[in-house]
Amino acid sequence: MNKNPKKLPDSKGHFNGYGGRFVPETLMPALIELEKAYKQYRRDKNFLEELSILQKTYIGRPTPLYFARRLTEHAGGAKIYLKREDLCHTGAHKINNAIAQSLLAKKMGKTRLIAETGAGQHGVAAATGAALTGLECEIYMGSEDMQRQSLNVFRMRLLGAKVTEVPVGSRTLKDAINESLRDWTTNVRNTHYVLGTVFGPHPYPVMVRDFQSTIGKETRQQILKAEGRLPDCLIACVGGGSNSIGLFYEFLTHPIRMIGVEAGGHGIGTGEHAARFAGGSLGVFQGCKSYLLQDDDGNVLGTHSVSAGLDYASVGPEHCYMRDLKRIEYTYATDEEALQAFELLSKIEGIIPALESAHAVAEAVKVAPTMPRDSIIIINLSGRGDKDVQEVARIKGINL
Numbered sequence: 001m002n003k004n005p006k007k008l009p010d011s012k013g014h015f016n017g018y019g020g021r022f023v024p025e026t027l028m029p030a031l032i033e034l035e036k037a038y039k040q041y042r043r044d045k046n047f048l049e050e051l052s053i054l055q056k057t058y059i060g061r062p063t064p065l066y067f068a069r070r071l072t073e074h075a076g077g078a079k080i081y082l083k084r085e086d087l088c089h090t091g092a093h094k095i096n097n098a099i100a101q102s103l104l105a106k107k108m109g110k111t112r113l114i115a116e117t118g119a120g121q122h123g124v125a126a127a128t129g130a131a132l133t134g135l136e137c138e139i140y141m142g143s144e145d146m147q148r149q150s151l152n153v154f155r156m157r158l159l160g161a162k163v164t165e166v167p168v169g170s171r172t173l174k175d176a177i178n179e180s181l182r183d184w185t186t187n188v189r190n191t192h193y194v195l196g197t198v199f200g201p202h203p204y205p206v207m208v209r210d211f212q213s214t215i216g217k218e219t220r221q222q223i224l225k226a227e228g229r230l231p232d233c234l235i236a237c238v239g240g241g242s243n244s245i246g247l248f249y250e251f252l253t254h255p256i257r258m259i260g261v262e263a264g265g266h267g268i269g270t271g272e273h274a275a276r277f278a279g280g281s282l283g284v285f286q287g288c289k290s291y292l293l294q295d296d297d298g299n300v301l302g303t304h305s306v307s308a309g310l311d312y313a314s315v316g317p318e319h320c321y322m323r324d325l326k327r328i329e330y331t332y333a334t335d336e337e338a339l340q341a342f343e344l345l346s347k348i349e350g351i352i353p354a355l356e357s358a359h360a361v362a363e364a365v366k367v368a369p370t371m372p373r374d375s376i377i378i379i380n381l382s383g384r385g386d387k388d389v390q391e392v393a394r395i396k397g398i399n400l
């Protein structure tokens with residue numbers, strides 16, 4: 001490693017040409033206010049103490065680092081550990097960011113949170129943060145997604161959020177994001193926009209990464225305690241990229257192999273996937289310059305993945321930078337491989353993983369046998385699979 005991978009972004013949020021702030025002029029004051037507040041509170045003792053208590057008593061941190069003995073024996077090589085983000089309150093790592101942003105919004109004197117959601121997972125996390133901090137909450141969701149994810153719509157409403165249908169465009173996530181940005185522009189005085197991953201305009205990619213980097217900090221202590229040394233390889237799935245950078249960030253300056261796994265869907269050749277690095281090119285999307293699945297005219301392409309959380313046309317700008325530095329390797333797992341890993345981990349460890357996380361498990365099972373038996377792999381198990389069992393049954397043609 002000849003460059004310090006933590007040197008960027010610069011003060012404008014540029015990771016060597018990626019990232020930045022590609023938003024209408026009307027949104028700039030909101031982003032500048034947020035950046036200022038974040039800079040202040042990230043060093044504020046009271047804020048950090050309150051956040052730490054909520055991490056412990058509400059989210060359930062630290063999450064365990066579990067040695068997967070049977071998975072290790074099955075793969076036949078490196079020792080495989082699982083960082084159990086699936087055991088977080090609400091079942092995935094997204095809550096780490098949602099709670100921290102809710103608390104920040106409260107400190108900033110905001111009375112209202114808005115968020116966009118596709119599959120509903122980030123919407124549920126944001127609604128949970130709003131309930132916890134006593135803030136009003138409105139979630140934007142495409143009509144198409146609202147129909148597909150009616151259970152999560154009901155969950156958000158139970159949590160006290162208003163769910164607003166976005167009946168325009170493709171009526172999915174990207175339309176919901178546009179609508180949220182419009183709302184924020186109008187209501188910035190009392191409203192905070194909770195963005196769900198390491199994407200969007202500066203300072204979101206940095207702020208969300210910092211809030212998720214608890215994962216790696218805990219993991220470092222836990223593996224030192226369990227093995228007396230740092231791991232050889234880290235593996236995590238990459239949607240927007242928050243759970244992966246959350247695990248990796250603490251280890252970036254150590255000579256440890258890191259692998260980010262994108263959604264290969266039906267295969268790169270079919271065009272039905274969400275592997276931005278394997279099939280995308282540089283573009284601007286939702287306030288950020290990054291790798292993007294787009295056609296020759298710059299129109300954003302439809303994506304496909306069996307896992308809703310990885311089904312996104314672009315990827316966090318810091319990941320593009322890490323890829324250029326060759327600090328993190330990026331690969332993909334297909335739907336088929338993820339489904340096999342989903343069943344494998346369920347049967348062999350008694351842990352039903354989120355389909356997103358199953359992509360990382362699939363890669364670990366490929367890599368482990370190529371490594372010596374005394375080497376160590378850590379997989380970030382980003383979420384639990386209860387939300388996916390119905391979909392898996394449907395795919396397998398099983399009537400429940």
Ligand SMILES: *Cc1c(COP(=O)(O)O)cnc(C)c1O
Pocket residue numbers: 092093094121196197198237238239240241242243244309310354356357382383384
């Ligand atoms: C949303 C989600 C992801 C993908 O988002 P990242 O920002 O890439 O972490 C992965 N796993 C689970 C369980 C999710 O809910």
